[in-house]
Amino acid sequence: MDLLDIFHYGFVQRAMIAGVLIAAVSALLGLFLVLRRFSLIGDGLAHTTFGSVAVVLLIGISPLYVTLAALPLVMVSSLAIYKLTSSRKINADAAIGIVSSLGIAAGIILASLSGGFNVDLFSYLFGNILTVNNTELLLSFIVFLIVVAAVIYFYDDLFAVTFDQELAQSMGIKTGRVNVILFLLTAVAAVLAMKVAGIMLVSALLILPALTALQLSLSFRTTMIAAVGFAVGAVLCGIVFAFLLNLPAGAMIVMFNICFLFLVFAAKKLSHLRR
Amino acid sequence: MPIIRVDDLTFRYNGLDVISNITFAVEKGIYLGIVGPNGSGKSTLIKNILGILRPEQGRVELFGESISHFRQWEKIGYLPQRLSALNTHFPGTVAEIVQMGLPKKDPVTLRRTLEMMAIGHLASRLIGELSYGEQQRAMLARALIRRPDLLIFDEPTTALDPETREIFYSLTREMSRTDGTTVILVTHDIGAIGQYAQNLLYLDKKVIFSGTFKDFCASEDMTGFFGPASQHLICHQHDQIGSSG
Structure with a gap:
């Protein structure tokens, strides 16, 4: 198959457009995080997206709208992490751990109540950008603009x-409002990134670029x-090579992100050695 | 109208009083030194004044307005004590940091301010790549760039070399004298307090002394807190400045 042929498929076009939009959003927010x-x-x-998807599947919402339907619960979880962290009594990593465990545990229990794990839930664990539907494409575009x-x-x-929260407060910046916006947008990005890389690899899209x-x-x-x-x-x-080599797109995207990191890291080391 | 009015301020952390029943006022153009031992609540007091921490009881007014309604933050330049927590990978250049929060970025003002702190050549360098002293100079430039009406410095000269320290003190004294800028200086540098500050606030979880240097030097109670040698050093340096200028 000619390399250019793959761009003629509608599902590949949708995957590439949605993938680019979601990756850009994740990278923008990822830098602050x-x-x-x-x-x-x-x-x-x-x-927590895993738990939210389990809720959505349990109440029988159409798979077409799962991403959209999972959003509110993930946004609430994100705010819970922020609230726990800003109480200064719990460190950020511990707060993330609490909400994360709750999400997974709730997801497993709900999946069990619904009669065991089904194929839909597993498909969200590993993601599949090539199955992006028009609703998700539109959602990606709206989120990108926002x-x-x-x-x-x-x-x-x-x-x-990001530089210094206390200094920002002394400048009259409403840091609480800024943090809430950042955490809510991150929640939306995480739900969308689930479609690209799967629940297991969402953080890679936020961190690696x-x-x-x-x-x-x-x-x-x-x-x-x-x-x-x-x-x-x-x-x-990632999408092109996944298609050509018949490998999972999400994992390939993450592997390319890691390759870029190592290449840049190696180039930086090399330039330091030459000085 | 005082620039700062603090009335019966108490701040607790985990049920313990960090500072209690603090009351004082700072008039326009005053150079106030805040001193006290480690853990005496100096930085906590500053953070309460700036609204970074919320007091358990009491009231803070800035420029005649309650802190909860105060909006004219451009009138204040603040240098926090803790810059050591700076993320060394933070990708901000000195120019970006110094102009942080400015509604209008003016390259001429930026260059003048950086040169004033002798860091004009570092404008495009990343803040995380600089030495601690250079970072501190950049942060001082950030506090000074707007020529604010109120400057609050929390241990500003800790990492500065003697030359930059002198530049800093001379500059802030000049701003206080000529522009009527109010300066609050939290420091352990007792010599500097004696040389530059007009008023003194001695804090040890509560106000031990608040007043002018003349009152401080005449106070036998303060001899007990500071020790005769330190009190003499502060008063002697203050007298020298007073007689020369």
Whole structure:
């Protein structure tokens, strides 16, 4: 098969457009999360997505709307992580652990109540970007627009809060509001990323492009652009190679993200050695 | 109208009083030094004044407005004590950090402020790549760039070399004298307090002393707290500045 032939398939086109939009959103938010040491929030929210999907499947909502229907519960979970963390009595990693465990446990119990694990629930564990439907494509586009608009509008506030939350407070920035927006957008990104990479690999889409871009030691704005570039590159390469080699797209996307990280890391080491 | 008014302020953490019943006011143009032993609540007091922490009881007013209604944050330049928690991978350049929160980025003001702190050559360097002293100078530049009406510094000179320390103190004293900028300086640098501050607040979970240097030097109670040598050093340096300027 000619490489260009794969772009003629409607499902591949949908996968690529949705993948690019979701990867860009995840990378944008991921940079703030990584710098604020919330890297594992993607994992936590992915696990609560598992519980939310189980709820949605149990009450019999059509698979076409599962992503949409799972959103409210994951957003509530994200706010729960934020509330637990901001109480200063529980560290971020522990708060993520609590909500994450609750999500998985609830998912398993609900799956059991519904008569055992079924194929639908398992398909969300590993994701399949090639099955993106028109509803999810539209949702990805809307979320992309919202996240980009929010990052542009709140850029100064997000930058200050990421640099130092107390300093941001002393500048009159409503850090609580900024944090709630960041956590809610992350919840939406995590639910969408589930479709791309599966619940098991959601955090990779949030963490890896940001980590790769950070190795380049660029300014904040340029780091954001670089993170989006790496994320989009990994999605496009991942989908093409997954299709050509008949391998799972989500795992291939993550593998390309890791390859980019190692390549940039190696190039950086090499340039240091040459100096 | 005082620039800062603190009335019966108490802040508790885990049921314990960190500071209790703090009352004082700072008038416009005053250079106030806040001193006290480690754990005396100096940084906690500053964070309560800035609304970063919420007090258990009491009231804070900034520029005549209750802290809960205060919105003119551009009037305040603040340098926190803790910069060591800075993420070394943070991808912000010195220029980005110094201009943080400015509604209008003005390259001329930026260059002038950076050169004032002798870091003009570091504008495009990442903040995490700099030495602690250079980071501190960048943070000072950030606090000063708007030429705010109120400057609050929490241990600002800890990592600075003597030359930069001198630049910092001279600059803030000049701003206080010529522009009427109110300066709050939390420090362990007793020599600097004597040299630059007009008023003194000695804190040890509550206010031990609040007043002018003249009152402080005349107070025998303060000799007990500071020790005769420290009190003499502070007062001697303050007298020297007073007689020379």
